[in-house]
Amino acid sequence: MGKIVKLLLPFILVIFAFGGVFDDFDNKFTKANKQDKVQIYHELKGVYLSSILNDNDKLKLESLKRLVSGGKILKVDYSVYAKELSSIQAQNTAIKDSLKPKIATKNSIKESKNNQKNNQKDKSGDITYKVLSISSSKTTFILNLNSNSSDLNIKSSQLNQNKTYRKIFDFNGVLTTSYKNKKDQISDQIRIAQFNKEIVRVVFTDDKSQDIEYKLSGNSVIFTLKSAKNSNFTTKSTTQKATTTKKSTQKSDNAQKATIKTNSGKNKIVVLDAGHGGKDAGAVGKNKLYEKNVVLNIALEAGRILKNRGYKVYYTRSSDKFINLRNRTSFANEKKADIFISIHANAAPNEKKAKEMQGIETYFLSPTRSERSMQAANLENKADTDEMNYFTKISYLNFLNREKIIASNKLAIDVQSNLLGAVKSKFKVVDGGVREAPFWVLVGALMPAVLIEAGYITHTNDHKLLSDKNYTNKIALGIANGIDDYFAKNQ
Numbered sequence: 001m002g003k004i005v006k007l008l009l010p011f012i013l014v015i016f017a018f019g020g021v022f023d024d025f026d027n028k029f030t031k032a033n034k035q036d037k038v039q040i041y042h043e044l045k046g047v048y049l050s051s052i053l054n055d056n057d058k059l060k061l062e063s064l065k066r067l068v069s070g071g072k073i074l075k076v077d078y079s080v081y082a083k084e085l086s087s088i089q090a091q092n093t094a095i096k097d098s099l100k101p102k103i104a105t106k107n108s109i110k111e112s113k114n115n116q117k118n119n120q121k122d123k124s125g126d127i128t129y130k131v132l133s134i135s136s137s138k139t140t141f142i143l144n145l146n147s148n149s150s151d152l153n154i155k156s157s158q159l160n161q162n163k164t165y166r167k168i169f170d171f172n173g174v175l176t177t178s179y180k181n182k183k184d185q186i187s188d189q190i191r192i193a194q195f196n197k198e199i200v201r202v203v204f205t206d207d208k209s210q211d212i213e214y215k216l217s218g219n220s221v222i223f224t225l226k227s228a229k230n231s232n233f234t235t236k237s238t239t240q241k242a243t244t245t246k247k248s249t250q251k252s253d254n255a256q257k258a259t260i261k262t263n264s265g266k267n268k269i270v271v272l273d274a275g276h277g278g279k280d281a282g283a284v285g286k287n288k289l290y291e292k293n294v295v296l297n298i299a300l301e302a303g304r305i306l307k308n309r310g311y312k313v314y315y316t317r318s319s320d321k322f323i324n325l326r327n328r329t330s331f332a333n334e335k336k337a338d339i340f341i342s343i344h345a346n347a348a349p350n351e352k353k354a355k356e357m358q359g360i361e362t363y364f365l366s367p368t369r370s371e372r373s374m375q376a377a378n379l380e381n382k383a384d385t386d387e388m389n390y391f392t393k394i395s396y397l398n399f400l401n402r403e404k405i406i407a408s409n410k411l412a413i414d415v416q417s418n419l420l421g422a423v424k425s426k427f428k429v430v431d432g433g434v435r436e437a438p439f440w441v442l443v444g445a446l447m448p449a450v451l452i453e454a455g456y457i458t459h460t461n462d463h464k465l466l467s468d469k470n471y472t473n474k475i476a477l478g479i480a481n482g483i484d485d486y487f488a489k490n491q
Contacts, residue, residue, distance in 0.1 A: 021047050025066045030073065039349070041070045048081075061088055129173035131200060134192065138184045141223040143192075143202075145173075149216040159446060164403070166205050167212045169223075173200040186212065186225045268487055269312045271332040272479075273342040274299035278322030283347035285457035285466070291345040292320065294466050298454060299343050301476035306483065329444035339411060339486070340449035341479060342442065345466055348458045358459040359430030360423070360475075362416040363451040364408035365442040407448040409434070410490065415450055415482030422478030427471055429455070448486075452479065 021043045029040055048063040064085040071078025130146040145152075152171055159166045167187075175194045187204040195201035202223070204212055211226040274296040276282035282291030296317070303313040314335050316328045332340045346361065348354035412434045423429050432453065442449045454475045455462035465471040 022062060022066065025070065029070060034074075037070070037074060041067070041074060041076075044070065057088075061085075064088070129171070129200075131173060131175045131177060131192070133177055134179045136179070136182055136185045136190070139186060139224060141186055141190060141202075141204075143221040143223075145219045145221065148219055149221055152216060152221065154214060154221070159403075160209070164205060164207065165209045166203055167210060168204075169202045169214065170195065170199050171221075172198050175200050186210075186223065267310070267312065268339075269314070269335055269337045270303075270306055270483060271314045271316065271335055271337040271340050272299040272303050273316040273328050273332075273340065275342060275344040276322075277317050277320055280322050283345055283457045285347075285463045287467075289457060289463065289467055291347075291457055294345050294457070294472060295343040295454070296320070297469070298472050298476050298479070301473055302341075302343075302479040305476060305480040309480065309484070311483070326444060329442070329446075329449070332449075333444070333446050337447050339447055339483065340442070340445045341415070341483070342439070342449070342451040343479070344451060344453050345455055345457045346453040348456060354456070354458040355460075358456045358462045359432030360416070360419050360455060361432030361435055361453040362412045362419065363435050363437045363439060363442075363453070364405065364412040365437075365439060365445075365449060404448065407490070408442075408450055411448045411482075411486045412450045414485040414489070415452065415479060418482035418485060419452070419454075419475060419478035422481060423465075423471065423474045426474065427465055428461075429465070 021040070024040050025044060029037055032040065044063055044066050048060065048067060064081050067081040068078050068085055071081065129149070129152060131143050132146055133144045135142045135144070152173075154169055154171045157168045157170075159168065175192065179190065179192050181189055187206045187210060189203075189205040191201075191203045191205070193201055204210065204223070212223055213226055215222045215224070274292070276292040277296070278292075280292065282295070284290055296319075299315060300318065303315060306313050314331070314337070316331050317323050328342070329340065346357075348357040416431075416434050420429065420431055437451075439451050442451055452475075454472070455466050457463055457466055
């Protein structure tokens with residue numbers, strides 16, 4: 001019984017956490033004014049996002065139903081939600097039908113046999129490959145399949161950060177075995193797993209950049225290292241030689257480390273993303289202080305400082321134009337950026353909270369843990385509602401990997417610390433801390449990514465600060481210093 005309670009508890013907590021949003025929609029939505037309707041609708045989108053992150057089909061279904069009916073009332077485009085809802089309902093119907101008892105007939109038996117044959121092909125008509133066994137040596141890593149591999153389509157990618165180099169290979173298939181890492185193999189660590197129902201993923205991880213290639217041969221996929229690491233073939237004599245020369249090279253090694261720390265950002269690529277823009281003004285304060293203008297000035301100044309320090313800097317926008325969320329991180333990925341920084345200004349959800357909510361905050365992408373984080377995410381996410389549905393469940397699971405979250409958390413800590421250090425020398429500010437939230441703009445980034453809220457445009461004191469160029473320049477300096485710190489610590 002205790003085990004059942006443990007299994008049910010996460011589901012109960014999720015439903016409890018978002019039950020208030022469902023209650024607001026069910027009991028208040030139709031009678032609310034338009035502004036409140038929009039607020040409730042965007043909160044529903046936050047629930048929908050949480051259902052994806054938490055892999056909660058029940059929560060997803062309930063939020064989709066309300067997003068469709070609410071979209072009809074608000075007269076906004078809800079087609080993507082309707083399409084997904086129809087798909088889920090069709091799947092549920094198919095499952096119910098499959099559970100109904102069927103009388104076996106000659107035709108049904110024949111159909112069953114034909115289905116078994118067709119099951120050897122996937123939806124696209126390709127053979128469904130099964131990984132039956134795995135073999136490994138110093139120079140090769142071999143997957144043995146159930147069929148000839150000549151038609152196998154393998155996609156490769158890589159993720160390099162913090163002296164960790166990953167080479168990733170994906171293909172349609174089913175994994176029927178497992179692999180345990182060996183002392184002698186082509187990479188320090190090799191992982192093979194069933195990434196989702198259709199895809200097998202192989203990941204080679206090493207502390208040095210590797211050029212791994214594959215060859216399709218018969219029923220096998222053979223991975224090899226183009227230039228084998230010399231350390232794998234070090235002889236006893238060369239080891240002894242290295243020991244005798246260690247003392248003579250120690251001084252030069254120390255000098256090299258010092259140089260690396262001093263020039264930690266040299267040749268690093270940074271993408272600065274000024275939030276909103278064009279038709280999307282973002283948060284609006286008194287005297288027509290637009291978030292889109294404030295954050296653009298910060299981004300341009302931060303870029304100027306970073307360029308002077310030797311960084312290669314790109315801007316998602318350098319003028320007042322609108323860019324959708326998907327294209328912001330796609331741009332960073334295309335530029336092969338080392339980090340992605342999105343710059344924003346926050347706003348309280350209502351007049352009452354506007355009097356108390358203030359301060360500088362730095363966010364990294366992760367399932368939200370607080371009401372304040374969710375409010376901030378909802379505010380920024382609603383800028384481009386169509387793009388929110390571009391990211392599928394698999395996209396989230398792909399991008400929300402542990403390594404990226406850890407790296408982004410480290411970056412957020414360094415940036416937040418330096419932001420405060422830069423502005424507190426002249427201005428009185430509140431430390432809003434490092435927080436986690438599901439910001440859509442950060443989802444697609446393949447590199448460590450954070451979102452900065454430079455202050456609350458709706459708070460009296462923060463509004464004055466954000467209107468002051470001296471303050472925004474200090475924010476820019478803090479961003480640059482935070483980036484310096486991050487690279488110095490994570491070479």
